[in-house]
Amino acid sequence: MQTRVIRRALQVTVLGGVFMVLLAVNAGAMIQGITGTSFNLTATTGHISTPDSGSYLIWGYANGAGLAQYPGPTIIVNEGDQVQVKLTNSLTVAGAGPAPNVSIVFPGQHVVVSPTDPGIPGILANEAAPGGTVTYQFTAAKPGTYTYYSGTDSALQVEMGLIGAMIVRPASGANYAYNHPDTQFDRETLFLLSEMDPRIHQVVETFGPDAVAATGYLANYFPVLWFINGRAAPDTMADNGVPWLPNQPYNCMPMMNPGDRLLMRVIGGGRDMHPFHFHGNHARVIARDGRLLESTPGAGPDLSHELFTIQSQPGSTVDAIFGWTGQGLGWDIYGSPAEGPEYVHECMDMDNDDFDDMTHEYCPDHYKPFPVTLPGSLELTFGGFYSGSPFLGLVQSLPPGEGGMNPNGGYTYMWHSHTEKEMVNYDIFPGGMMTMLIIEAPGVMIH
Amino acid sequence: MTNISKSLRVPVILLAAFFSVASPVSAIDLAAVEAEWTPPDSATPIPMWGFIADPGSCPAGPVAWDVGPLQVGSPGATLTINLRNCLSEPVSLVIPGQNATLTPVVQGNRVTAFTHEAPAGGTASYTWNNIKAGTFLYQSGSNPAKQVHMGLYGALTVGTYYQATDEALLLYSEIDPALHATAAAATPLTYKPKYFLINGDAFAAGQAVPVVSANAQVNKNLLLRFVNAGLMAHVPVMQGPYMKIIAEDGNPYPYAREQYSVLLAAGKTLDAIWRPEQSGTHALYDRSLSLSSNGAPGGGMLVYLNVQPFPWILFMPAITGAGR
Numbered sequence: 001m002q003t004r005v006i007r008r009a010l011q012v013t014v015l016g017g018v019f020m021v022l023l024a025v026n027a028g029a030m031i032q033g034i035t036g037t038s039f040n041l042t043a044t045t046g047h048i049s050t051p052d053s054g055s056y057l058i059w060g061y062a063n064g065a066g067l068a069q070y071p072g073p074t075i076i077v078n079e080g081d082q083v084q085v086k087l088t089n090s091l092t093v094a095g096a097g098p099a100p101n102v103s104i105v106f107p108g109q110h111v112v113v114s115p116t117d118p119g120i121p122g123i124l125a126n127e128a129a130p131g132g133t134v135t136y137q138f139t140a141a142k143p144g145t146y147t148y149y150s151g152t153d154s155a156l157q158v159e160m161g162l163i164g165a166m167i168v169r170p171a172s173g174a175n176y177a178y179n180h181p182d183t184q185f186d187r188e189t190l191f192l193l194s195e196m197d198p199r200i201h202q203v204v205e206t207f208g209p210d211a212v213a214a215t216g217y218l219a220n221y222f223p224v225l226w227f228i229n230g231r232a233a234p235d236t237m238a239d240n241g242v243p244w245l246p247n248q249p250y251n252c253m254p255m256m257n258p259g260d261r262l263l264m265r266v267i268g269g270g271r272d273m274h275p276f277h278f279h280g281n282h283a284r285v286i287a288r289d290g291r292l293l294e295s296t297p298g299a300g301p302d303l304s305h306e307l308f309t310i311q312s313q314p315g316s317t318v319d320a321i322f323g324w325t326g327q328g329l330g331w332d333i334y335g336s337p338a339e340g341p342e343y344v345h346e347c348m349d350m351d352n353d354d355f356d357d358m359t360h361e362y363c364p365d366h367y368k369p370f371p372v373t374l375p376g377s378l379e380l381t382f383g384g385f386y387s388g389s390p391f392l393g394l395v396q397s398l399p400p401g402e403g404g405m406n407p408n409g410g411y412t413y414m415w416h417s418h419t420e421k422e423m424v425n426y427d428i429f430p431g432g433m434m435t436m437l438i439i440e441a442p443g444v445m446i447h
Numbered sequence: 448m449t450n451i452s453k454s455l456r457v458p459v460i461l462l463a464a465f466f467s468v469a470s471p472v473s474a475i476d477l478a479a480v481e482a483e484w485t486p487p488d489s490a491t492p493i494p495m496w497g498f499i500a501d502p503g504s505c506p507a508g509p510v511a512w513d514v515g516p517l518q519v520g521s522p523g524a525t526l527t528i529n530l531r532n533c534l535s536e537p538v539s540l541v542i543p544g545q546n547a548t549l550t551p552v553v554q555g556n557r558v559t560a561f562t563h564e565a566p567a568g569g570t571a572s573y574t575w576n577n578i579k580a581g582t583f584l585y586q587s588g589s590n591p592a593k594q595v596h597m598g599l600y601g602a603l604t605v606g607t608y609y610q611a612t613d614e615a616l617l618l619y620s621e622i623d624p625a626l627h628a629t630a631a632a633a634t635p636l637t638y639k640p641k642y643f644l645i646n647g648d649a650f651a652a653g654q655a656v657p658v659v660s661a662n663a664q665v666n667k668n669l670l671l672r673f674v675n676a677g678l679m680a681h682v683p684v685m686q687g688p689y690m691k692i693i694a695e696d697g698n699p700y701p702y703a704r705e706q707y708s709v710l711l712a713a714g715k716t717l718d719a720i721w722r723p724e725q726s727g728t729h730a731l732y733d734r735s736l737s738l739s740s741n742g743a744p745g746g747g748m749l750v751y752l753n754v755q756p757f758p759w760i761l762f763m764p765a766i767t768g769a770g771r
Contacts, residue, residue, distance in 0.1 A: 107707045110687055123656060124686055124730050153745045155738040213743035219641045271736035289706040303702055315684050315734030316708040
């Protein structure tokens with residue numbers, strides 16, 4: 001019922017050109033994670049679910065005594081924080097061999113270990129022995145998007161799931177990506193991309209990690225599952241923290257209103273490159289590996305550039321800002337009087353930027369008619385996202401049982417790996433490294 | 448956006464002091480020979496082909512394989528490479544990114560080599576005029592899908608970077624032993640490398656991590672020359688510090704790119720400046736996780752960059768390593 005009220009209110013707002021109250025960014029538009037300066041992570045085992053009914057053993061970082069997560073908790077800190085991460089190794093394994101040591105590396109950070117909890121030396125980082133701990137300390141010196149993962153036998157432990165994201169928010173504020181006005185955003189979404197070769201997980205689950213070497217799978221890697229934030233589509237679009245995915249708490253559901261600036265934080269979490277492709281518009285890449293693309297310090301992202309596919313590299317991060325208004329479609333997304341008198345609306349551009357000051361409608365296309373004559377409903381096959389109307393924010397009648405996934409009449413754009421074989425769940429299309437962007441009409445609350 | 452005067456400034460930290468031009472190199476004599484490489488987990492050597500400094504005649508048996516001699520020249524010089532072919536099939540030599548007049552070998556309708564070849568048991572000579580500064584890969588131009596992964600490759604470095612007091616070469620490659628046992632029958636279609644090498648060495652779990660660049664110093668610019676002679680992309684990541692990537696394929700960037708990771712595609716070269724802030728060992732590893740050795744985790748493409756403490760005796764080029 002609430003949805004209906006909002007929709008009705010929206011129609012009045014848009015079609016009547018009534019002045020609207022701008023909605024402030026709410027907390028739900030920000031990436032979920034754990035905050036503070038002192039964190040307790042536990043490496044432990046769990047099982048993830050895939051939409052093809054698969055269930056696979058993972059080794060994941062848990063928040064304290066919580067469940068293993070794939071990926072681990074997104075660590076969200078502020079620029080300048082003295083960060084401490086205590087890692088406890090609670091891994092248990094099958095087979096005769098011991099549980100492995102485990103560690104965390106934070107690329108881009110100058111990490112030291114606590115003198116009182118140094119762990120034991122490893123090749124890339126100090127490690128926690130089975131049942132033991134190690135405490136890492138670093139100053140979150142510069143804002144940006146970062147990743148963390150196991151630096152112990154990374155070829156195996158990253159594959160097993162010991163990966164995560166870290167966000168350092170700048171002094172300028174939580175709705176800035178970096179300390180420059182051009183990095184301000186209205187909403188943000190994490191895209192931690194990874195893949196899995198289930199054979200390795202099955203060998204570890206049945207025989208233990210020591211049995212992996214003899215299989216040769218690490219040198220004959222063949223992933224068949226692909227994930228965004230630890231979920232394969234369509235699970236990417238379920239809510240955060242749904243109870244049926246206890247080890248995969250993070251969704252990937254980018255949503256925005258026209259005119260919003262959506263910050264994409266893209267992380268290569270696995271071992272393969274993924275060309276992450278977004279429909280709807282280009283995005284402006286402003287940073288890589290947590291460093292602004294700027295010519296001189298303080299210049300802002302003056303070396304930024306637009307892409308419609310971000311080539312995500314393993315271990316690397318990319319920040320990009322995506323916008324959408326309908327500019328370039330060549331027709332009025334709110335309809336024209338040619339479609340009926342109820343579509344009468346204004347395009348008010350007081351600041352002469354070509355866009356309506358409230359709805360961000362592209363005024364040069366104002367009242368340009370929809371260029372398609374829609375067939376009758378008996379001649380159509382419907383998808384769950386079709387609202388019954390081509391116009392933004394409108395929901396019109398559909399045959400019984402159709403629609404339903406788009407209650408506010410938004411526009412949907414598929415965002416996915418452009419390595420098309422990665423849009424499957426173990427050979428079943430569609431799925432894998434895929435989600436949908438929802439453009440909600442102005443005034444629709446996004447949560 | 449960017450204006451031109453800005454784009455001419457490479458904002459890497461410039462070290463104002465020492466550099467010198469290496470003496471012009473006019474001719475290099477190489478031989479393509481049968482070789483062998485012993486993997487870290489087995490006593491049985493893997494047959495390889497390699498470029499070595501020409502011993503004057505063909506070796507009696509396989510030599511120990513290495514990634515080929517490092518060539519240092521001066522920009523603008525004329526480089527001549529004389530190649531002796533001790534293999535049983537024709538071999539040639541190309542340097543992507545350096546200008547040469549190529550005369551492809553055509554058999555029927557098919558190009559079998561990018562340029563003229565040294566026949567089995569014979570010799571050939573290759574010349575590049577006005578050679579360009581930077582980091583390059585040289586490799587066989589004959590049936591490269593087979594001869595390159597057999598080991599006929601190496602790095603060519605031309606000139607010096609005045610921002611760097613020292614440099615380290617990091618040549619990445621892979622070996623799939625299955626394609627080496629019977630080279631004549633090998634097909635790259637089944638290429639699945641088991642060994643992942645940096646500078647011709649593969650690291651395996653339980654061994655000491657290979658150390659590179661013992662001359663690197665705190666607060667001195669170190670040039671890292673990344674070269675990928677393998678068939679796969681790798682992503683070298685430096686654990687902790689950032690690098691400033693200044694050139695790709697021998698072409699300088701208008702602006703340095705500050706990253707801790709480097710996408711090193713097959714056949715690619717990248718030059719990066721790293722200014723260490725701390726002495727000791729710094730791990731550089733492949734984040735595309737070629738971190739296994741014959742399937743066993745805990746090895747692969749991993750080296751330590753060793754950094755000396757700040758030298759308090761300054762202005763002594765012999766100690767600082769300047770002038771390389």
